[in-house]
Amino acid sequence: MNALMIGLALLVGCSAHAHTNTQTSHVSASRISVSAGWAWVPGHWAYIKVGVRSNTTMRHHRWISGHWKHEIHGKSHRTYNQGPPSARPHRNAYWVKGHWEGRGHHRQWVSGHWKMRR
Numbered sequence: 001m002n003a004l005m006i007g008l009a010l011l012v013g014c015s016a017h018a019h020t021n022t023q024t025s026h027v028s029a030s031r032i033s034v035s036a037g038w039a040w041v042p043g044h045w046a047y048i049k050v051g052v053r054s055n056t057t058m059r060h061h062r063w064i065s066g067h068w069k070h071e072i073h074g075k076s077h078r079t080y081n082q083g084p085p086s087a088r089p090h091r092n093a094y095w096v097k098g099h100w101e102g103r104g105h106h107r108q109w110v111s112g113h114w115k116m117r118r
């Protein structure tokens with residue numbers, strides 16, 4: 001009888017530790033959003049393949065000039081010495097992304113800039 005009681009005591013004690021708690025309380029980390037603002041991307045050489053799929057006709061390296069990059073506003077091709085674009089000058093201002101203007105050999109790049117709403 002004593003052996004049966006000791007066996008039951010061990011069995012009850014072991015069954016309590018045998019099952020892991022599936023509803024553990026995890027501490028959720030708060031999400032931190034860091035606004036890094038404008039970051040300088042240095043110029044670099046890129047390997048360019050010109051052609052369609054496997055019919056690559058030319059392969060060459062091309063210099064990609066350095067530029068300022070922002071998560072929301074995109075790229076600004078200002079020089080490093082000019083610094084990044086200024087902060088929003090007015091609450092009615094909005095960001096115009098950099099784009100190409102003109103046609104043919106008159107085509108030129110216009111960097112991103114702030115513009116006022118009317």
